[in-house]
Amino acid sequence: MSETGSSLPETGPYTLAIDGMGGDGGPEVVVAGLAIAADRHPSARILLVGDEAKLSSLLARHPRAAAICTIRPAASSIPMDMKPTAALRVRDSSMRLAMDVVARGEAQGVVSAGNSGAMLALAKIVVKTLPGITRPAMAAISPTTRGDVVMLDLGANVSCDWRNLVEFAVMGEAFAKAVLGLPAPTIGLLNVGSEELKGDERLRQAAEVLRGSPLARQFHGFVEGHDITAGTTDVVVTDGFTGNVALKTGEGALKMAFTLLRQVFTANLLGRIGYLLVRPGLERMKEWLDPRRYNGAVFVGLNGVVVKSHGGTDAEGFAAAVDVAMDMVTHRFTDGIRERLAHMESLTSVKASPDQSQAVPAS
Amino acid sequence: MSETGSSLPETGPYTLAIDGMGGDGGPEVVVAGLAIAADRHPSARILLVGDEAKLSSLLARHPRAAAICTIRPAASSIPMDMKPTAALRVRDSSMRLAMDVVARGEAQGVVSAGNSGAMLALAKIVVKTLPGITRPAMAAISPTTRGDVVMLDLGANVSCDWRNLVEFAVMGEAFAKAVLGLPAPTIGLLNVGSEELKGDERLRQAAEVLRGSPLARQFHGFVEGHDITAGTTDVVVTDGFTGNVALKTGEGALKMAFTLLRQVFTANLLGRIGYLLVRPGLERMKEWLDPRRYNGAVFVGLNGVVVKSHGGTDAEGFAAAVDVAMDMVTHRFTDGIRERLAHMESLTSVKASPDQSQAVPAS
Incomplete structure (x- = not known):
């Protein structure tokens, strides 16, 4: 950070x-x-x-x-x-x-x-x-096995269209540059599968616009839930409903892991001795995953x-x-978004056919 | 299981x-x-x-x-x-x-x-x-700190209306009875906040129907992402897009925790000795969280x-x-759903006003 x-x-x-x-x-x-x-x-x-x-x-x-x-x-x-x-x-x-x-x-x-x-x-x-x-979004940083990831929207917009998602990608990229110091952050669009046909029309349309945009080289395509913590991309873009659930689900899973781990280390004398031996490493791990270190969601x-x-x-x-x-x-950061938007404007004015009926189920 | x-x-x-x-x-x-x-x-x-x-x-x-x-x-x-x-x-x-x-x-x-x-x-x-x-859903069991939780839909239906969500609640309850052996499983509807006004009209309508249904006493109301692993309810109901992302995000977060833990235990000699001391407990923890133990998603x-x-x-x-x-x-299980549906039918025929514009952002 x-x-x-x-x-x-x-x-x-x-x-x-x-x-x-x-x-x-x-x-x-x-x-x-x-x-x-x-x-x-x-x-x-x-x-x-x-x-x-x-x-x-x-x-x-x-x-x-x-x-x-x-x-x-x-x-x-x-x-x-x-x-x-x-x-x-x-x-x-x-x-x-x-x-x-x-x-x-x-x-x-x-x-x-x-x-x-x-x-x-x-x-x-x-x-x-x-x-x-069109609409501000809420962005924040989370830990991954490979470094940090920027995720947005985390709850400012419960429902989003493809245009909002494209804007989130622009803002997330600027965020990752400013806060993570990355020269060319990669961007993933959260979906239920990585194949091009997965998800709904809204996601496919956003992906198509990003592939034809100045961000094309940084756009990785669709990513899935497990890609967030794997650090597959530097930025993960999603709607505010899914982002909020994903953020809290990931935090909950880590909390469960630490609860179970505490049971292992306090179960008996060997556990307590084991804890003393690995404490410095565990402290570093806890620090890495500490929600306080990731405090500070940004309305972008x-x-x-x-x-x-x-x-x-x-x-x-x-x-x-x-x-x-x-x-x-x-x-x-704010100037960075302004500059990027100047190059994106023509692209996001592309017309989309919002055909939600062609939704493809998850694998 | x-x-x-x-x-x-x-x-x-x-x-x-x-x-x-x-x-x-x-x-x-x-x-x-x-x-x-x-x-x-x-x-x-x-x-x-x-x-x-x-x-x-x-x-x-x-x-x-x-x-x-x-x-x-x-x-x-x-x-x-x-x-x-x-x-x-x-x-x-x-x-x-x-x-x-x-x-x-x-x-x-x-x-x-x-x-x-x-x-x-x-x-x-x-x-x-x-x-x-109306539509089958995909359900499966996941570990929590308090036992197991049934979650659905996990990806069969990328977009859902309130009626689908009510049906998922009915099927999830029957699933939890059959596979977890619970006499009266509690049900939560996944949302971006637990307050009644959170989320979109679709979620509020589903909650209202459930509150007036034979499942009312088992219906806990809205739950959030971290409630899944906390085991707040025995059943977590959501649409297939959110459920698929939440499942994979939770699995990804646990995988990250184990990756970091492996680094702690292999970093030096003390770590390796510590590992030997706590191995039985760690093995039990890994077994509890083992995705193979939770293998077997069900199309309900x-x-x-x-x-x-x-x-x-x-x-x-x-x-x-x-x-x-x-x-x-x-x-x-199948008869259990049939019997429950016979009692629900009149309730789910209630008309809803699908006003998505009243979406309330997450906290």
């Missing part, structure tokens, strides 16, 4: 707006996370938005964070369970004011651990969608970098989300 | 038709698998369909298999890469003749490791769909038990697929 993406020096100063009030842990976790982030990005400038009294007293306890932060007061905040439509009506929320800062160009990116539905709705209205992008396709930290994360996880935002800002 | 499902004594004799020619390993693997199955189901009768000369010579080498098998000659077989439409035109294939045996009532179930697309197409035409079922919703073995499995895996078929036959 930060290590692989930050090959380019930070020529900043770059500014991030941080929603100080979001997340299950509230301002305490955010400010503790910023203290860690301050060590990694000493030249960054942070506009910390939220309850002034609360944030001031926390910054007083975290001098490292205080050194890079300026507080922007906000009178209210969005509760974690508020409906997006209701959140849009709260004009003075810390989340909205943080987005305003990006929309005005005072900051290049925003990070919040708050309500995701509200965040997507506000981002669309305040930060706004890039010209040429907007006029600025918008990063969503997991609501339940800790300071380390929040700092990882700040890393993602800094990587994307310093590597000019 | 066999252990949990076979609480009822096999009151047989039950007869299975076996496609002797299907699978990457061909008749050798099938007959070696039947030798293992013969030990577990000594009173079963097997009609082994395929190349008579080939199968006779293999049975001569496997006397245990020969004791329960009768050969039914078939002049041809379906190649693994043949299109379903082409496979339907081959009248004398081992796969088709094995299905014919079930359709005529000579056997209660059929097992094949052959071409899945061809198998689904032939099953629909030869074995035929149960009255009241047909006038007979139709089990698909993985094409690349070995003799042990093929024997597991035979176990699944025997469990379903002895526990009267």
Whole structure:
């Protein structure tokens, strides 16, 4: 993440707006996370938005964070369970004011651990969608046996057409360049089989457009569920429903593996001795798969970098989300998408025949 | 699987038709698998369909298999890469003749490791769909931290409406009763969030129908990707696209965990000693997660038990697929679905307003 993406020096100063009030842990976790982030990005400038009294007293306890932060007061905040439509009506929320800062160009990116539905709705209205992008998507990095993979959409768009999928491919490629530091990331379209005839018309049409696009050499074709963790491609493109299920299913399977492994190592004395012998290796493995290391899903396709930290994360996880935002800002992620879109525009205007009846079952 | 499902004594004799020619390993693997199955189901009768000369010579080498098998000659077989439409035109294939045996009532179930697309197409035409079922689905068992879970559809139907999902719930419940031996399996509908408003209209409509059905007390509502391996419900219902991706993603994540674990145990001398100390526990863990133990996906919703073995499995895996078929036959799986459908019919005739535009994004 930060290590692989930050090959380019930070020529900043770059500014991030941080929603100080979001997340299950509230301002305490955010400010503790910023203290860690301050060590990694000493030249960054942070506009910390939220309850002034609360944030001031926390910054007083975290001098490292205080050194890079300026507080922007906000009178209210969005509760974690508020409906997006209701959140849009709260004009003075810390989340909205943080987005305003990006929309005005005072900051290049925003990070919040708050309500995701509200965040997507506000981002669309305040930060706004890039010209040429129909709908923003949610992207994030996951571990594979071969390195990291960028997957999108992870839930912003429950149903998608072929055009959305092509746009996701464009945005995912720019994301992999910015955050993974890859010069020419490969792209796979998630399907129920790798043969050309698998899936529905929507997928076949998206594949055809990508094969005829400037991304053709990087487009690998269809990939399957097991290809995500195998690292077959650097980017995996899918609709928000499938992506959300796949992400959570993969995380669940790893959690099960660790639960079973804990049983093996605690079953008896030999197990406990065995654990002591392999602990350093296991710790590295756990670290590699640690969801906190992958914290920081990005709403891509907007006029600025918008990063969503997991609501339940800790300071380390929040700092990882700040890393993602800094990587994307310093590597000019938004400009990268704009440039790519300029070359894609003519191609995605191709007409498709959305014949869903020709769906071919999985093998 | 066999252990949990076979609480009822096999009151047989039950007869299975076996496609002797299907699978990457061909008749050798099938007959070696039947030798293992013969030990577990000594009173079963097997009609082994395929190349008579080939199968006779293999049975001569496997006397245990020969004791329960009768050969039914078939002049041809379906190649693994043949299109379903082409496979339907081959009248004398081992796969088709094995299905014919079930359709005529000579056997209660059929097992094949052959071409899945061809198998689904032939099953629909030869074995035929149960009255009241719109489309057959593919179901299988997966491991969880709490026991086993039945998931369907795994790829027979790339796109589904709410009515298909309700039917899948009915069939999945009967499957869990037959193969897992559960008296009242719980059912979850896979979605991008557990709140009632998540997902699309199709999912909300299916949930509403299930809440008002005889299955209401067993219906848990929406579940998410991580609930599959957590064992939140005994049955997870989804469309064939999502189910196929989720199954393969989960398998891929476990494979990654084992790959990383192997690196930990082979990195140095301490790792190798550690491995020796915990080997028995690790072997049990691997066995629990072994895809061969879960081999045997079932096409449910047909006038007979139709089990698909993985094409690349070995003799042990093929024997597991035979176990699944025997469990379903002895526990009267097909009758169980018929009885449940009789009570559901009035409910699934409720009209739905398929308003896909009200899709709610994931959290």
